Amino acid sequence: MRVLLIEDDPATADYLAKGLGEEGHVVDLARNGKDGLFLALNESFDVIVTDRMLPGPDGLTILRAIRASGIATPVLVLTALGEVDRKVEGLEAGADDYLAKPFAFAELRARIRALARRPAAQAEQHALVVGDLRMDLLRRVVARGGRAVELLPTEFRLLEYMMRHPGEVLTRTMLLEKVWDFSFDPTTNVVDVHVSRLRRKLEAGGEPPMIRTVRGAGYVLAAPEPARTEA
Structure with missing residues (x-):
């Protein structure tokens, strides 16, 4: 599975990229919003994982942009902001799932697998x-x-x-x-x-x-x- 990971914190980015790679996934890592948005709009991915707070376009701006472009790739938003209204804001912007930091890698892995297993008719409603x-x-x-x-x-x-x-x-x-x-x-x-x-x-x-x-x-x-x- 090809995963786009957009994360600006070096330690978190490297840890997640390494873990997903060891799970057998191909990981494209973007360390800022600008590079993440470019990859999201120009490459094909099975799942996108993005931090909410990023330099350049933030995670929700990226999310709105790819949804406005008709890209239906499942998106998981990572955030240190765990309040309910923040989650609602992300879901309304087009997120498929929301995971608050700190989290266990096993939970991230399970959520990515769940997103990838969604029925094709739902994931590819174009x-x-x-x-x-x-x-x-x-x-x-x-x-x-x-x-x-x-x-x-x-x-x-x-x-x-x-x-x-x-x-x-x-x-x-x-x-x-x-x-x-x-x-x-x-x-x-x-x-x-x-x-x-x-x-x-x-x-x-x-x-x-x-x-x-x-x-x-x-x-x-x-x-x-x-x-x-x-x-």
């Missing part, structure tokens, strides 16, 4: 589908009813987030935080502008609307209701 709208996360392409929908990177991220939450009311604040990584700014209309562009592209072939505005709340993406026929 597509999102809502109605006749399909997003291929690996190829980074979108189609509606077989028609290709050309999206800019930010539009792709926006649509991906909405497709991961079909039928849910997504507020502008939520979209700013999850798609743009901004705090709420009442003066910006960046969300409305991008949603408007996304709507036009999704309906360019004459298809019925999929994005609905909920006045005073936000937006909902859902499959159109079937057309009613007269009795």
